[in-house]
Amino acid sequence: MEENGKKKQIGSILDNLMRAPRFKKEAANREVPHGPQQTAFGIPLMEQADGTYLIDMTAMRVFSGIPGFVSSLTKQVLEQCRHSTVDILTRTMVDPENTPELAALGVTHVVVYARGPVARHLLEDQEAFSRHLRLVLDAVQTPRWGGLLFPRAFDMERDDSCGPTQDEGLALLFPFHTTCEGPFSHFILLEYDCQGRFLRLTIEDGAQSRLFLKRIPHRVVNEPGRRHYRQDIAIMADQIFTGIHRECQNQHTEYIEIPGRQAAFFELLIASGLKEVTGAVFRWTQETSENLLLSQDSAFSLLLCKILVLLEDVGLVRILAAGNTLEMVDGRDRIYMDLSRKGAMLNISIGEPRQQPDMGAHLRRMPHLMETQAAAAPGILENYRIFLVHHATSEVLGFVRALDVSGCGFLTTLFIRYQGVVPDFHLEDMLSMPEERFRFHALQRIELRESVDGAYILSRQYSDMTGLKDLDRALRSLRGNYLDSMRLTAGHLFFREAFAAREEGRRLLLIEDGGYLAPVLNRLCHESWSLGEVLERFGVTPPEGLRTDIRIKDWLCEVLPATFEHTTNGYYHLQTVERDCNGLNFPALTIATSRYKNIVEAEACAYSILSAVESIFNGLGRSMLHRHALVLGSKGNIGRFVMKALTERVSYGTALGLDLKATPAGGNESREFSHIHQLLEADWKHLDLLVGITGVSVLQRDFFERLLLEGSAEQLFFASGSTKTIEFADLTDWIEALSNASRPRIGGHPVRIEKRSIQDPQNRVMQGHHVRIVFEHASGPPPPFGGRRKDLYLLGNAMPINFLYYGVPGEVIDGVFEELYSLVCGFVSRYERGEPYAPGIYAVDVNTDKQGVPYEAKNNVGP
Numbered sequence: 001m002e003e004n005g006k007k008k009q010i011g012s013i014l015d016n017l018m019r020a021p022r023f024k025k026e027a028a029n030r031e032v033p034h035g036p037q038q039t040a041f042g043i044p045l046m047e048q049a050d051g052t053y054l055i056d057m058t059a060m061r062v063f064s065g066i067p068g069f070v071s072s073l074t075k076q077v078l079e080q081c082r083h084s085t086v087d088i089l090t091r092t093m094v095d096p097e098n099t100p101e102l103a104a105l106g107v108t109h110v111v112v113y114a115r116g117p118v119a120r121h122l123l124e125d126q127e128a129f130s131r132h133l134r135l136v137l138d139a140v141q142t143p144r145w146g147g148l149l150f151p152r153a154f155d156m157e158r159d160d161s162c163g164p165t166q167d168e169g170l171a172l173l174f175p176f177h178t179t180c181e182g183p184f185s186h187f188i189l190l191e192y193d194c195q196g197r198f199l200r201l202t203i204e205d206g207a208q209s210r211l212f213l214k215r216i217p218h219r220v221v222n223e224p225g226r227r228h229y230r231q232d233i234a235i236m237a238d239q240i241f242t243g244i245h246r247e248c249q250n251q252h253t254e255y256i257e258i259p260g261r262q263a264a265f266f267e268l269l270i271a272s273g274l275k276e277v278t279g280a281v282f283r284w285t286q287e288t289s290e291n292l293l294l295s296q297d298s299a300f301s302l303l304l305c306k307i308l309v310l311l312e313d314v315g316l317v318r319i320l321a322a323g324n325t326l327e328m329v330d331g332r333d334r335i336y337m338d339l340s341r342k343g344a345m346l347n348i349s350i351g352e353p354r355q356q357p358d359m360g361a362h363l364r365r366m367p368h369l370m371e372t373q374a375a376a377a378p379g380i381l382e383n384y385r386i387f388l389v390h391h392a393t394s395e396v397l398g399f400v401r402a403l404d405v406s407g408c409g410f411l412t413t414l415f416i417r418y419q420g421v422v423p424d425f426h427l428e429d430m431l432s433m434p435e436e437r438f439r440f441h442a443l444q445r446i447e448l449r450e451s452v453d454g455a456y457i458l459s460r461q462y463s464d465m466t467g468l469k470d471l472d473r474a475l476r477s478l479r480g481n482y483l484d485s486m487r488l489t490a491g492h493l494f495f496r497e498a499f500a501a502r503e504e505g506r507r508l509l510l511i512e513d514g515g516y517l518a519p520v521l522n523r524l525c526h527e528s529w530s531l532g533e534v535l536e537r538f539g540v541t542p543p544e545g546l547r548t549d550i551r552i553k554d555w556l557c558e559v560l561p562a563t564f565e566h567t568t569n570g571y572y573h574l575q576t577v578e579r580d581c582n583g584l585n586f587p588a589l590t591i592a593t594s595r596y597k598n599i600v601e602a603e604a605c606a607y608s609i610l611s612a613v614e615s616i617f618n619g620l621g622r623s624m625l626h627r628h629a630l631v632l633g634s635k636g637n638i639g640r641f642v643m644k645a646l647t648e649r650v651s652y653g654t655a656l657g658l659d660l661k662a663t664p665a666g667g668n669e670s671r672e673f674s675h676i677h678q679l680l681e682a683d684w685k686h687l688d689l690l691v692g693i694t695g696v697s698v699l700q701r702d703f704f705e706r707l708l709l710e711g712s713a714e715q716l717f718f719a720s721g722s723t724k725t726i727e728f729a730d731l732t733d734w735i736e737a738l739s740n741a742s743r744p745r746i747g748g749h750p751v752r753i754e755k756r757s758i759q760d761p762q763n764r765v766m767q768g769h770h771v772r773i774v775f776e777h778a779s780g781p782p783p784p785f786g787g788r789r790k791d792l793y794l795l796g797n798a799m800p801i802n803f804l805y806y807g808v809p810g811e812v813i814d815g816v817f818e819e820l821y822s823l824v825c826g827f828v829s830r831y832e833r834g835e836p837y838a839p840g841i842y843a844v845d846v847n848t849d850k851q852g853v854p855y856e857a858k859n860n861v862g863p
Contacts, residue, residue: 042144
């Protein structure tokens, strides 16, 4: 019997989820019995040859309305117990509408009988009595016990175990008295009177029974079956069915449940032992979709009921938690259940098994990278831990897989997350990598009412956060913008990796996209910061016994042989540090200058930026055709292609460029300018789309204020194509200041600031922020533009817009990552051979080739 341990108090689902040790596997080495096993339902569980487990639930029944029926029955019985001095007898009708499955068995009433002394004792533990009634009716739903009372309903042939005749069936004895720890104990005898069509429950004293049980054919119910926690399985299944049916109508074959929408379901999982689960995904075949849309019958709801019932069995849950797949058969239907994402996601696949995670698939999409990796020396990276800062794309996962196949000792990845959604299968793939060698982290944006920038915390979607409490606390205290939060996170994770590398006798390589950390580390070394000061800056608690008063430069030189950079912005940041500090402290290798990246990738990136902007425009009912656009950085590698494409797209508008390298427009026909003040009034007043690709905040507050007050456009759109978040930093800072001002004013005019989100009208994906500035000039002169309001659209929250969708196409990025991989492995090969690199910048196609061989070294090689 169950319920013998400590009683669990299950409150709200959010409280339970917060208390549950989500990111800690409580029993990583749970023992799972092998071979056939008997379940609580009386249905055998079979271990199959491939290691999965099979259970046939065809004969199982699930009754709806049982929680309410038991509650009503309990109240009636206890009410009689309070007021009666004699034996009690209650007779409760079975309502076919509320409990249709019970009524379908031919049961019209449920009768409860108890002798007077027994009845009075039931009042001593009313909760236990209610629970026992529930267990009795739960047992009736299982083939093991319900089949003895109603063999035809459970498709069971009558044999000796079912009693002599149909009229003289077996009774079921529930020995609750054997587990009772109080002064009084009772058992319940359940019988079905087929002539009267009612269930009889006789409650008797376990110590002084007056029933002559030897004369009553019965079976002892030593395991009543399901463990209930007051949820109505049928109602829960109907709610899930509604979500699945809606997704079928949208031509989808996947539905995800979350705690906020289906609290009872996750309470059930928590109570069953799956405390780590934060989501459940239901998948089904196209044939299932067609059947649901055509029939819409109750069979599918019943199937869902049986799935949920399985999750109440502790033994079956233990098998799932140990990493096994559970296959359920229900007639012709087959359902496959397993856990993924380190136990955080429950997968329920209807019709066929789900596709297993495959990191190799991302690498196979990149033939050039795969070919180069295959030609590399086996285990070339085994002496190195790698800290990677990059975007959460399929191509980056392919690069991770290439590093994996090359034997890297350990890889920690910090994903750059601007906007958009990381596909579920990407999460499945990356979290299938062994935790002993791979960690994945990212930031999660938190919307703040008073801030356009928002704040950032560590995302709970990725790897185990054990040991990162200091970082999480530091981020919550910082409440900083994206760049500050990323640099704090990158620094914290980097030094944790550096400690591990030193302990293992390995070296640490830093590979990043955007110069988040390498320029900072070089500057800190130049300024002679101590190790302790740097660790404090990044919120890192030093290992016990570590000397922290030494210079960070001396400490890092022993573990960090080089850094690697992907982007032009990162390259420029390194150049700035090199100029300001009269050199770098570490070799910095970069592909930012490669011809392939600056021509092929730049053109593809430009089209990706404009494609993302146009996708948002389409949802807003806008078009590129009528835009008056200004491209910031129009002479850059990407900007020149953006300028070219925009010129062709704005058929009824204009396309202007702003770049320091532009030839001043002194009355000529050039549409590019080196300074904003060179734009003619007839041009800048009509501007309504600004695309920034410079990596710095070019336009200042005075220009934005003038554009709002005197510009003719009622709607202004801002899009960033940079790898940083500062293209329009002055604009967002100004909006922030206006939002927080007690009496905001623009050019002396009182204004009101309203902020709301931009969402895709079809899939509801967040696409940025819409800021409405309302001029309240009822008692004063109107602003120069003569209107009442201006609408500012910060597309992608003024972060790199192309990553809101797909970024640069994979067939282009393949060549980029092939160069990055070649550079890393080329450096490692030379470093292992004892060919040192002096501190400085090594730029591909400028002073080194893509294998990291400096041109100077090539020239010194003899014939």
